[in-house]
Structure formats: structure tokens, C-alpha cells
Amino acid sequence: MTVTALPDTETPKRGWYKRNEIAVTPWLFLAPAILFFAVYVIIPIFQSFSISLYDWDGLGVARFIGMENYAELMDDSAFEVSLWNNLKWLIFYLLAIPAGLFIALFLNQTVTGIRIYKSLFFFPFVLSQVVVGLVFAWFYLPNEGLLSNMLRLVGLGPVNVLGDPTWATYGIIAAGLWPQTAYCMILYLTGLNAVDPEQVEAARLDGAKGWKMLWYVIIPQLKPATFIAFVVTIIGALRSFDLISIMTNGGPFGQTRVLSFYMFEKALSEYGFRMGYGAAIAVVLFLIMLVFIAYFLWSMYREERGGR
Amino acid sequence: MRSTLKASALALTAALAASTAFAGSHSLSGDLKIFLDTSNPAPRATMEAMIGRFQEMHPDLNIETTVIDREAYKTQIRNFLTADAPDVATWYAANRMRPYVEAGLFEDVSDLWAEPEIADNLASTKGAMTIDGKQWGVPYTYYQWGIYYRKDLYDQYGLSEPTNFDEMKSNCQTLLDNGVKCYTIGTKFLWTAGGWFDYLNLRTHGYDFHMEMAAGDVAWTDDRVRETFANWRELIDMGAYVDNHQNYSWQEALPFMVNGDAAAYLMGNFAVAPLREAGLTDDQLDFYQFPAITEGVAMAEDAPTDTFHIPANANNKEAAREFLRFVVSADEQTVINNGQNLGQLPVNASASIDDDKFLEQGFAMLSSNSPGGVAQFFDRDYPAEMAAEAMQGFQEFMVFPDNLDDILNRLEKVRERVYK
Numbered sequence: 001m002t003v004t005a006l007p008d009t010e011t012p013k014r015g016w017y018k019r020n021e022i023a024v025t026p027w028l029f030l031a032p033a034i035l036f037f038a039v040y041v042i043i044p045i046f047q048s049f050s051i052s053l054y055d056w057d058g059l060g061v062a063r064f065i066g067m068e069n070y071a072e073l074m075d076d077s078a079f080e081v082s083l084w085n086n087l088k089w090l091i092f093y094l095l096a097i098p099a100g101l102f103i104a105l106f107l108n109q110t111v112t113g114i115r116i117y118k119s120l121f122f123f124p125f126v127l128s129q130v131v132v133g134l135v136f137a138w139f140y141l142p143n144e145g146l147l148s149n150m151l152r153l154v155g156l157g158p159v160n161v162l163g164d165p166t167w168a169t170y171g172i173i174a175a176g177l178w179p180q181t182a183y184c185m186i187l188y189l190t191g192l193n194a195v196d197p198e199q200v201e202a203a204r205l206d207g208a209k210g211w212k213m214l215w216y217v218i219i220p221q222l223k224p225a226t227f228i229a230f231v232v233t234i235i236g237a238l239r240s241f242d243l244i245s246i247m248t249n250g251g252p253f254g255q256t257r258v259l260s261f262y263m264f265e266k267a268l269s270e271y272g273f274r275m276g277y278g279a280a281i282a283v284v285l286f287l288i289m290l291v292f293i294a295y296f297l298w299s300m301y302r303e304e305r306g307g308r
Numbered sequence: 309m310r311s312t313l314k315a316s317a318l319a320l321t322a323a324l325a326a327s328t329a330f331a332g333s334h335s336l337s338g339d340l341k342i343f344l345d346t347s348n349p350a351p352r353a354t355m356e357a358m359i360g361r362f363q364e365m366h367p368d369l370n371i372e373t374t375v376i377d378r379e380a381y382k383t384q385i386r387n388f389l390t391a392d393a394p395d396v397a398t399w400y401a402a403n404r405m406r407p408y409v410e411a412g413l414f415e416d417v418s419d420l421w422a423e424p425e426i427a428d429n430l431a432s433t434k435g436a437m438t439i440d441g442k443q444w445g446v447p448y449t450y451y452q453w454g455i456y457y458r459k460d461l462y463d464q465y466g467l468s469e470p471t472n473f474d475e476m477k478s479n480c481q482t483l484l485d486n487g488v489k490c491y492t493i494g495t496k497f498l499w500t501a502g503g504w505f506d507y508l509n510l511r512t513h514g515y516d517f518h519m520e521m522a523a524g525d526v527a528w529t530d531d532r533v534r535e536t537f538a539n540w541r542e543l544i545d546m547g548a549y550v551d552n553h554q555n556y557s558w559q560e561a562l563p564f565m566v567n568g569d570a571a572a573y574l575m576g577n578f579a580v581a582p583l584r585e586a587g588l589t590d591d592q593l594d595f596y597q598f599p600a601i602t603e604g605v606a607m608a609e610d611a612p613t614d615t616f617h618i619p620a621n622a623n624n625k626e627a628a629r630e631f632l633r634f635v636v637s638a639d640e641q642t643v644i645n646n647g648q649n650l651g652q653l654p655v656n657a658s659a660s661i662d663d664d665k666f667l668e669q670g671f672a673m674l675s676s677n678s679p680g681g682v683a684q685f686f687d688r689d690y691p692a693e694m695a696a697e698a699m700q701g702f703q704e705f706m707v708f709p710d711n712l713d714d715i716l717n718r719l720e721k722v723r724e725r726v727y728k
Contacts, residue, residue: 058386059389059390059408060411141555142551142555163552163555248496249497251496251498252703252707253703253707254700269383271692271696272696
């Protein structure tokens with residue numbers, strides 16, 4: 001960056017760009033990404049903050065109301081429900097990680113046709129979330145659904161998972177776990193390829209097997225895969241929207257909403273045009289995400305420093 | 309300022325042009341952009357054929373039609389009215405158009421309504437198109453709501469069409485004793501419950517009270533509102549509605565009626581087509597007006613009206629006005645609302661009703677047996693935000709009637725905020 005003017009004795013043949021090439025080129029390459037990241041991510045974040053201070057229907061004149069939207073959020077039972085549901089998503093969606101790990105361990109063997117089994121297990125992740133939602137909605141149907149019929153075989157009454165406010169959210173999370181487990185499985189399968197066979201051999205000589213082998217030898221080596229699985233699962237949990245929209249549309253009576261869905265309903269859906277209130281919900285969601293983003297960035301930063 | 313001047317100049321020319329007949333003796337030119345939300349196959353074909361006929365009358369006009377998915381349209385309209393406005397757009401009457409009227413995005417078309425052709429023939433829907441004493445569009449179709457029922461089931465158990473609440477309940481009890489649910493309903497998308505509230509409230513307290521509530525002048529915790537819910541609760545406690553209705557859309561609730569597991573459906577006339585397609589004949593299917601509840605309360609009905617508007621930012625308002633005149637003309641109204649097309653009621657009093665027993669019954673009901681008034685529908689009469697919260701409350705009430713106090717307190721809080 002700091003190239004001082006060369007003394008006059010030398011002939012200044014080279015242009016400004018040539019002289020600063022090393023310093024400037026990386027920025028040139030970064031410029032498109034920085035530009036789009038700023039326009040589509042950074043600036044909207046600040047815009048959301050500012051819109052959340054207004055009462056605005058998206059059409060007329062915006063009226064500044066300070067923190068009133070946030071004050072209303074504190075007193076809004078639907079917001080509270082959404083927040084709790086987000087928490088449920090965060091906790092139970094993480095089950096995809098151990099489930100994915102165990103399927104990966106199970107499939108990590110050399111048997112004829114193992115590739116076919118692997119792709120079959122990976123299949124749900126290829127399906128659109130909308131299809132997953134529809135399939136599970138049918139599976140859960142109170143009378144005709146497969147689940148109710150299976151329960152009937154063992155003598156239990158029909159259940160209406162998606163119509164029951166206490167169970168509906170768990171029902172949707174279970175549907176979400178199906179593709180997410182497949183995703184984690186594929187991450188772990190690639191991770192298992194990188195496990196050092198010599199270490200496994202050495203551990204075996206030392207008499208480690210079963211759980212001990214898994215816990216002390218395999219899992220530590222899978223740490224990068226676990227980290228990525230954790231990141232994608234947390235992000236997946238926080239942006240759970242399509243499944244909810246397809247399976248329950250936020251119902252019964254709003255009991256399966258999460259923050260992203262509630263924000264959409266308030267700001268952009270058929271009956272909602274409270275942009276300010278929607279933006280306030282978005283800000284809260286952003287702050288929750290910020291906790292995780294900060295953690296991810298911090299651990300990646302630590303990783304890079306440790307690598308040097 | 310300039311655009312206002314231009315608009316009024318255009319309005320003037322349009323008003324002058326109106327005196328010439330519909331035959332299109334004067335020529336229109338330029339582009340005419342039409343946005344439609346009639347994305348279902350039958351309405352779409354109807355609209356395209358109608359626009360084709362308009363094109364024939366005005367060969368120099370370059371008409372560009374865009375059909376947008378009906379649900380997506382509801383959010384996209386906000387963008388295209390402000391950014392890239394068409395010359396004509398479909399929408400809904402009453403409170404549903406208020407946000408766009410107040411934001412100055414719809415053109416005032418009171419001049420059209422002053423023309424005798426429209427003033428004389430469309431008087432019945434004028435109220436629904438009026439905000440602040442001006443008219444903001446024209447209707448092109450409307451349809452009745454009421455109870456569609458399985459006549460064969462009623463005959464089998466010796467029941468007749470009820471005319472009051474007691475008969476309604478006793479009919480229901482007979483059906484329940486025979487293992488048939490009285491009413492099918494799917495409340496997943498909430499608005500169907502709004503229909504039940506509309507009718508119970510209109511029948512318990514009348515049209516004026518219902519509209520006072522819509523205007524925010526009555527507390528949700530008012531005793532009169534509780535009376536409406538008490539009547540509703542009687543039906544819920546009987547087990548009148550199909551179980552697990554919160555899981556179904558209105559279409560998914562149709563099979564209960566087709567299979568004979570439920571005997572009736574409170575719905576708009578658009579339910580007839582799928583019921584017929586599912587195999588019910590006109591001997592099996594019939595219609596009656598929602599019975600009276602409180603004696604002496606004048607009958608009032610829901611009849612949602614679909615409309616055409618001219619966006620304020622439109623470019624070719626002269627052609628747009630001509631198109632609106634064309635749409636509401638008696639001939640076009642007769643054609644587009646007949647059984648092969650929309651299968652609904654024409655808005656023009658000089659138009660003729662198609663030979664269909666449901667349309668005939670609906671027309672008779674709305675024109676002679678609805679002295680109390682004609683409402684649009686819960687989510688069109690009540691402000692959007694109030695409607696959204698209230699319909700969610702109705703769904704909760706239908707599943708957990710014991711939560712009523714909690715629901716009403718919540719709605720009252722919303723009312724205080726929405727109407728401030």
C-alpha cells in the first residue's frame with residue numbers, strides 16, 4: 001500500500017497500477033464480492049434496524065415511533081410462542097448430528113452395493129423441503145395417515161400430530177430431521193475417509209475397541225466434519241420456514257410459528273403489512289443468529305491461528 | 309400536479325366518450341396492460357376470452373395480459389402498483405382495497421359511476437366500491453354464501469331445510485345420532501372459520517352490529533359478542549363439525565361431504581363446481597340460506613365481490629376506463645358469469661342469470677331475501693390485521709372452546725391498537 005514516490009533519478013516508466021499491482025490486485029478481485037455483500041447483506045441489516053423504529057405499511061408514509069415495536073414484542077404472546085419454538089428447533093434439530101454419525105459409521109464398510117445403500121440414505125436430502133413437508137403431512141394425517149394406522153396395530157388410538165398445539169412443532173422438527181440427518185451422514189462419510197488407518201491400527205494394538213475406540217480415536221479425528229455439521233444444522237434450524245409453511249401454515253392457531261415465519265406473516269403475507277413490526281422481529285432473529293455467527297467466526301479464527 | 313391535471317383531462321374525455329355506444333365506434337390506441345389474479349383454469353379462460361372480445365372491438369389497441377397466481381398476487385400487488393403499474397388490475401371490494409385507496413394508488417373512477425349505464429345497473433354493489441364518498445373501481449362478479457347440503461342425506465333422515473336455530477340444532481342432532489357430522493369445514497387457512505363467525509354474528513345481532521364491529525366501535529369483550537360465541541359453542545359442543553378440521557384446507561374438507569360423512573358445508577358458491585366434479589348430482593346437492601337465530605333480526609348475507617381497478621400510475625387511463633365499461637356491460641356480465649365460465653352472479657342488473665339452480669337460488673336470496681344488507685366477507689370487511697388475529701382466534705375457539713376468555717381479551721388488545 002505504501003509505495004513512496006521514487007526518486008527522479010530513475011525513469012518513471014511504469015504506471016501507477018504497475019507500481020501498486022501487488023497491493024491493489026487482491027482488492028480488485030474482492031471488489032465484486034464486497035460490493036454485492038454490502039448491497040445485499042450489510043446495508044439491509046442496517047435498513048432493518050432503521051425500519052424497525054417506524055410504523056410503516058410499506059405503501060404510505062412511515063411514522064417514527066422509536067422503540068414502540070420492541071415494547072409491543074415484549075407483550076406479544078405470539079412472539080413468545082415463536083421464540084420458544086425457535087429454541088425447540090435449535091435443540092432438537094441437533095439430533096441430526098449423532099443420528100448422521102451413526103448412520104455414517106454403519107455405512108462405512110465395504111460390502112457389495114454399498115454405494116447404492118449410501119445413495120438411498122442420502123436420498124431425502126435431495127428432495128425439496130416442500131416434498132418432505134407434504135409427505136410427512138400425509139404421514140401424520142389423523143385418520144388416513146400411516147402413523148395413525150401403525151399406532152392402531154399396536155392398539156393405540158389415532159393421534160393428530162399436526163393438529164395438536166403441543167405436538168405439532170415436534171412433528172415438524174421430526175420431518176426436518178429426515179433430510180438433515182442425511183446431510184450430516186454425508187459429511188461424516190467424507191470425514192471417515194480421512195481417518196488415519198495407522199492410528200486406528202495403533203489403538204487396536206493397545207486394546208481399544210467399541211465405544212472407547214469411537215470416543216477417543218474416531219470422533220476426535222472427525223472434529224472438522226462435526227464442526228461443519230453443527231454449523232449447517234444450526235443455520236438450518238434458524239431458517240426453518242418452508243416445512244412450517246407447507247405442513248401447518250403456522251397453525252394450529254399460530255402454535256408452530258417460528259420467528260422467521262412470524263416475521264413473514266406480519267410484514268409480507270396476505271394480511272400483514274406492518275413492515276416496522278416485521279423488521280423488529282427480524283432484528284431479534286438477527287441478534288440470536290449473531291450469537292452463533294460470532295461463535296463460528298471465533299472458532300474458525302482460532303483454528304487458523306492454531307494451524308500456523 | 310401535472311399528473312392530476314392530466315388525469316382529470318383524461319377523465320373528462322372518457323366521460324365524453326362514454327356517451328358513444330359500447331360498439332367501439334371511436335378508436336382506442338396505444339398499449340393496455342392488464343394484470344389478472346384469475347389463475348384457476350376456468351376463470352383464466354373466461355378472462356382471456358373476454359379480453360379477446362375487447363381486442364376485436366379495438367383492433368388498434370395493443371393489449372398485454374399478465375395472469376399472476378391468485379395467492380402470489382396478494383403480495384405482488386403492493387409492488388406493481390407503486391413501481392410498474394399496469395392500466396387495469398383485479399382486486400377485491402370494501403376494506404381490502406382501503407390500503408391502496410388511502411395510499412393514493414387506485415384511480416378515482418366516480419365519473420364512471422356517474423354515467424347512467426353504470427349508475428342504474430350497478431347500484432347494488434356501489435356501497436362496496438365506495439370509500440370516502442368516491443368509487444375506486446368496478447365489480448365484475450360476485451357470489452353468494454350459504455349452506456350447501458346433501459339433500460339425499462336430509463331426505464333419508466326425514467329432515468327439511470331449517471329456518472331457525474332450533475331446527476338447525478335438531479336437524480344436527482338427528483344427523484349425529486346416525487353417525488353423520490352436521491358440517492364439514494377445513495380451518496387450516498383460517499378464513500373458513502371467518503364465514504361461520506360472519507353468519508352467526510349477522511344472525512344473532514344483525515348487519516349493523518356486525519359492521520359496527522368491523523369499524524372497531526364494539527369491544528370484543530362486549531356481552532353481545534359473547535352471545536354470538538355462545539351460539540357457536542352450542543354447535544361445537546354438540547360435535548357438529550368434523551374432527552381435526554384444523555388440519556384441512558377447504559378443499560380437503562370436501563371429501564367428508566362427498567362420502568356422506570358430513571351433511572353440509574357453509575361455503576361460497578365456488579364449492580359447487582368441485583362437489584359436482586367429485587360426482588354429486590344436482591339431486592343430491594342443494595342449497596339453503598343460513599337460518600335465522602334471533603327473531604326479528606333482518607337477514608343479511610355475505611357476497612364477496614371481485615373487482616377491476618385502474619392504478620393511479622397507469623399510462624392509458626382512457627383505454628382502461630373503456631375496458632371497465634366493457635366488463636360491466638350487461639352482455640359481458642351475462643357471458644362471463646354463466647355456468648360455462650365463472651359460474652357466479654352478474655353485477656349488472658340488466659344481465660341475465662344462467663340456468664343453474666344454485667345461481668338462481670343465490671340471486672333470489674340476495675335480491676329479495678337479504679333486507680339487512682350484504683356484507684363482503686370477514687377478511688374483506690374487517691381491517692386485515694384485525695381479521696388475521698380474529699380468524700386465528702376463531703380456529704382456536706373451534707378446537708378449544710374453553711379458551712374463549714383468553715381469545716377475546718387478546719382480540720380486544722388488537723382492536724385497541726388497530727383502530728387507534
